[in-house]
Amino acid sequence: MKHNRSIGALGEQYAADYLLSHGYTIRARNVYYHWGELDIVAEKDNAIVFVEVKTRIGDEKGKPWEQMTRRKINHLHRSMLMYIKKHSSLEKFHRLDVVSIVLHSDRSVKELKHFESITS
Numbered sequence: 001m002k003h004n005r006s007i008g009a010l011g012e013q014y015a016a017d018y019l020l021s022h023g024y025t026i027r028a029r030n031v032y033y034h035w036g037e038l039d040i041v042a043e044k045d046n047a048i049v050f051v052e053v054k055t056r057i058g059d060e061k062g063k064p065w066e067q068m069t070r071r072k073i074n075h076l077h078r079s080m081l082m083y084i085k086k087h088s089s090l091e092k093f094h095r096l097d098v099v100s101i102v103l104h105s106d107r108s109v110k111e112l113k114h115f116e117s118i119t120s
Helices: 002-021 070-086
Strands: 025-033 036-044 047-057 093-103 109-115
Touching: 002 025, 002 036, 002 047, 002 093, 002 109, 025 070, 036 070, 047 070, 070 093
Parallel strands: 047 093
Antiparallel strands: 025 036, 036 047, 093 109
């Protein structure tokens, strides 16, 4: 499990670096709620962007973004609503994005894909 967490943390750092280089501002990272975690909360073009990061070493078992089930998306939406409620000044448009990262065995990025505005 520790290995998975370190891969996840590395993927989140790659995703944050990617978002920053594409004009996003990072508002928060690893926001925990009872039913789930928001990996990255960012902002761009007057929108709040909740980013779920999925990372794998290699893609023999499928692409990371394929892990986004309806149940996972529902939990993320619930966390998003809680975040917005706790930050009542956020009267902005918001969306859920996914950053899917496949790493080489040396943990360098093989593939990074950004999916905007995903739905269930």
